[in-house]
Amino acid sequence: MKAVTIDGQPQVRRDKGTFWRTFLRNKYLYAMSLPFVLWVFVFSYYPLWGWTMAFQKYKPALSFGEQQWVGVDHFKTLFQDDTFYQVLRNTLAMSFIGIIAGFLVPIVFAIMLNEIRSMAFKRVAQTVSYLPHFVSWVVVAGLVTKMLSTDNGAVNDFLMWLGIMNEPIQFMAKGELFWGIVTLSDVWKETGWNTIIYLAAIAGIGPELYEAAKVDGASRLRQIWHITLPGIRTTIVILLIMSIGHLIQIGFEKQFLLGNNLVRDYSQVLDLYSLEYGLQMSRYSFGTAINIFNSVVSIILLFAANGLFKRITKESIM
Amino acid sequence: MKREMKWSGLVLTTTLFAGLLAACGNNNDNAGNASPSISANPTATSSASEDNLAPLTMTFYSEDPNPNWANMQDEVGKALTATTGITLDAEYAVGDPVQKSSLIAASGEYPDLISAKGSISKFVDAGAVLDLTDLIDQYAPNIKKVFEGQLGRLKYSEVDPAIYVIPSYSTVGQQYFNAGGGFELQHRVVKELGYPQIKTVADFEKAIKDYLKLHPKDENGNPNIGLSLNADDWHMFISVTNPAFLTTGGADDGEFHIDIDTQEVTYHFRRPEEKEYFRWLNHMNAEGLLDKESFVQKYDQYKAKIATGRVLGLIDQDWDYGDGEKALKAEGKFEYGYGHYPVTLTSEYKEASFWPSGFMAGNGLAISKDNPDPVRAIKFLDYLASDEGQVLMNWGIEGKHYKVEGGKRVIPEDVNNRKINDATKFQKETGIGNYNLLSAHYGDGVKDPTGNYYTTNFPEQIVAGFNDVEKETLAAYGATTWRDLFPKEEEFKVRPWGASWNIPVPTESDSVVLEKKLQDITWKRIPQAILAKPEEFDKIWDDYQKELIAADVEKAEDLREELVKARVRMWSE
Numbered sequence: 001m002k003a004v005t006i007d008g009q010p011q012v013r014r015d016k017g018t019f020w021r022t023f024l025r026n027k028y029l030y031a032m033s034l035p036f037v038l039w040v041f042v043f044s045y046y047p048l049w050g051w052t053m054a055f056q057k058y059k060p061a062l063s064f065g066e067q068q069w070v071g072v073d074h075f076k077t078l079f080q081d082d083t084f085y086q087v088l089r090n091t092l093a094m095s096f097i098g099i100i101a102g103f104l105v106p107i108v109f110a111i112m113l114n115e116i117r118s119m120a121f122k123r124v125a126q127t128v129s130y131l132p133h134f135v136s137w138v139v140v141a142g143l144v145t146k147m148l149s150t151d152n153g154a155v156n157d158f159l160m161w162l163g164i165m166n167e168p169i170q171f172m173a174k175g176e177l178f179w180g181i182v183t184l185s186d187v188w189k190e191t192g193w194n195t196i197i198y199l200a201a202i203a204g205i206g207p208e209l210y211e212a213a214k215v216d217g218a219s220r221l222r223q224i225w226h227i228t229l230p231g232i233r234t235t236i237v238i239l240l241i242m243s244i245g246h247l248i249q250i251g252f253e254k255q256f257l258l259g260n261n262l263v264r265d266y267s268q269v270l271d272l273y274s275l276e277y278g279l280q281m282s283r284y285s286f287g288t289a290i291n292i293f294n295s296v297v298s299i300i301l302l303f304a305a306n307g308l309f310k311r312i313t314k315e316s317i318m
Numbered sequence: 319m320k321r322e323m324k325w326s327g328l329v330l331t332t333t334l335f336a337g338l339l340a341a342c343g344n345n346n347d348n349a350g351n352a353s354p355s356i357s358a359n360p361t362a363t364s365s366a367s368e369d370n371l372a373p374l375t376m377t378f379y380s381e382d383p384n385p386n387w388a389n390m391q392d393e394v395g396k397a398l399t400a401t402t403g404i405t406l407d408a409e410y411a412v413g414d415p416v417q418k419s420s421l422i423a424a425s426g427e428y429p430d431l432i433s434a435k436g437s438i439s440k441f442v443d444a445g446a447v448l449d450l451t452d453l454i455d456q457y458a459p460n461i462k463k464v465f466e467g468q469l470g471r472l473k474y475s476e477v478d479p480a481i482y483v484i485p486s487y488s489t490v491g492q493q494y495f496n497a498g499g500g501f502e503l504q505h506r507v508v509k510e511l512g513y514p515q516i517k518t519v520a521d522f523e524k525a526i527k528d529y530l531k532l533h534p535k536d537e538n539g540n541p542n543i544g545l546s547l548n549a550d551d552w553h554m555f556i557s558v559t560n561p562a563f564l565t566t567g568g569a570d571d572g573e574f575h576i577d578i579d580t581q582e583v584t585y586h587f588r589r590p591e592e593k594e595y596f597r598w599l600n601h602m603n604a605e606g607l608l609d610k611e612s613f614v615q616k617y618d619q620y621k622a623k624i625a626t627g628r629v630l631g632l633i634d635q636d637w638d639y640g641d642g643e644k645a646l647k648a649e650g651k652f653e654y655g656y657g658h659y660p661v662t663l664t665s666e667y668k669e670a671s672f673w674p675s676g677f678m679a680g681n682g683l684a685i686s687k688d689n690p691d692p693v694r695a696i697k698f699l700d701y702l703a704s705d706e707g708q709v710l711m712n713w714g715i716e717g718k719h720y721k722v723e724g725g726k727r728v729i730p731e732d733v734n735n736r737k738i739n740d741a742t743k744f745q746k747e748t749g750i751g752n753y754n755l756l757s758a759h760y761g762d763g764v765k766d767p768t769g770n771y772y773t774t775n776f777p778e779q780i781v782a783g784f785n786d787v788e789k790e791t792l793a794a795y796g797a798t799t800w801r802d803l804f805p806k807e808e809e810f811k812v813r814p815w816g817a818s819w820n821i822p823v824p825t826e827s828d829s830v831v832l833e834k835k836l837q838d839i840t841w842k843r844i845p846q847a848i849l850a851k852p853e854e855f856d857k858i859w860d861d862y863q864k865e866l867i868a869a870d871v872e873k874a875e876d877l878r879e880e881l882v883k884a885r886v887r888m889w890s891e
Binding site: 018036059061082101135141145149150151152168170172173261262264265275276277279280281282283296 | 416417418419422423424426440443444445446487543549550554596608609611613614616617618619623708825830831835838841842844845846849
């Protein structure tokens, strides 16, 4: 929204005349943003109409007027289902671990890259580290299962070669390891990619700050602590707020591809649950109810995180 | 200058946006693409001569992907279009077929022809498919002939006796000349051990154990694997849970065991016999004969493992592990291929793979209410069901893919070679095998009025497809095909309900959710029980049974029993 008012004056008085004047002055800018406003409306707001399904006993063949209304029955079913609480736990757990790892590792990695003096090495390291981002989860899941396999899997072979253990471990069969495996594969795949944005933020910090610090005799670590980190704080906070908003929507590819029946208690997530118990059984209404729950929780989380950071760090996205 | 730039930007964005809208709105035109011009190919044969042959394209959706579909540009497809004027524009489910069917059923825009297997109930509930009773009666003499005396079995349900589907998966008069299931052992295993009797799980276990003792490792020093199971997603049914009833004398009725006389329904994991089967698998694991990765590996890993030739034994169907075996055959390692043995838990049971279900109707093709010309659609399907049509789709074109010598249809040597060794390309070019699942047809072993088999699967042809090692093994067991080792169909009573997995369940029924919950529990508990220490097996099994009861397994059984009994009533009318 900043772009719209970029060549307008800061609006002090908000009477009708000035609004139209600004509007006329910026008519091209408004016109240019119109398609995107429409886009958002068509793809994000218009589908909300479908939420009505959650309160109906929806049947595909009938028109809207003919649907039978059932109130909040589907929500009752949902909240009475034990499986639901289990998948909710798994979703939130993997999300939280994912957010912690997904912030710490890329930030540390970005700072480390930034401290490297050899440009050539820095470039190579950066490129190599973000390449896995472009590999599909299907392939990554195959790699991970192969690496952790008990039948000539690299990890087991290595550990046995080191003499740490005599018997290969069935990593993929242990439910309590599943969250860790998912997080680690995610870190491997996305760290390099997530680093890019922090590197860009670091590049925007004025070199005179570092020079001044050096004159004052600050060590490399002091410079990181007092200049680099505060310099990218805004970026970190904004990204954090946004990912907290997505806490509950972690998708299902990783869990679906890496999971198996033995770790089911740890691998089922909300999206899989709504797919299996909603769409696949033609329980369209029930599936919609789950997704309404999803959206409501996301909005609450987003506002809570935003409010919290506004108070603590004076930074927020709204 | 600045002004112009702004204008050009505006023009650009609006054009892009208009393009977007246009792209969104264009989807619906495909269905009615038929041009009204007169057919370029008026050479019609007798069966459709007086009919309208104007080219007409119908959209066709199937849950079963056919990678060899060539948009009817193959030889058989061209012949079909020439005779009927109809071209099919096929769309197949990618990924999970049930999900795809649900989406189509919910979208309200239906393909003209729908082959949705078990998901057809979603379309029926949505009112998406036509009742074909009258259409068949008026326009489809050949379909009527194929289903003679069994037309009543096409009815959807007792409550809704309409015909929505022309069954094409279940064939009429099918005889099984070969077996692809049971338990599998590599030919080298039985050969080295002097072809021991393989009848019970104990025999099977002994064979694996003895061979592993002799050859613990393969030539590269990797350990040989005794028995590997395929438990990735739905393969669980094929390789882990279905064998539990097949080895204990139960027919395949999906997740249920149905008493042949009283039609009492039991969730099959509650049978005490099956507990013993899983106890045996648990024992196999404890002995180190079961592949540790059985419940972790993905399907492709399983196939890759088989392709290394290290897996001595399997419990699977040939179509499920076939890709792995093909790789071995391609390398000429025929002794690493698998034979099929009718293994049971103990000798008192009969292996039930071939328990007859009779003609069971069910899965097939439906005509949607959006179909532009249902009459021509049914005539097209009727042509496929005619003698001429069935020979065309099974044998191909006379003079090209088969010859008639002395009244007998023969496949020339060179064509047959291509058919076996260049199967994919052959199917793509000729289209043989691409049209079998569209309409009613006879099964293997049925002869047409000229005295020839309708299909190309008959004993001589099957034996011709065996390699020498396979023939040697078969000969050692005194059999011509694997089928000979299994109990005969006559030894069983025909199930009057067909097969329970083939009964459509209304989408609103409680049993949909109930059965899914039970499946979740079972799929979690069975691997646990098998991988547990033997002394813990009983406890896990008891917990599992309690969990089933808590999940209302009895209600699921009752609901299923109602469905089965309703079908028996309907079919015996």
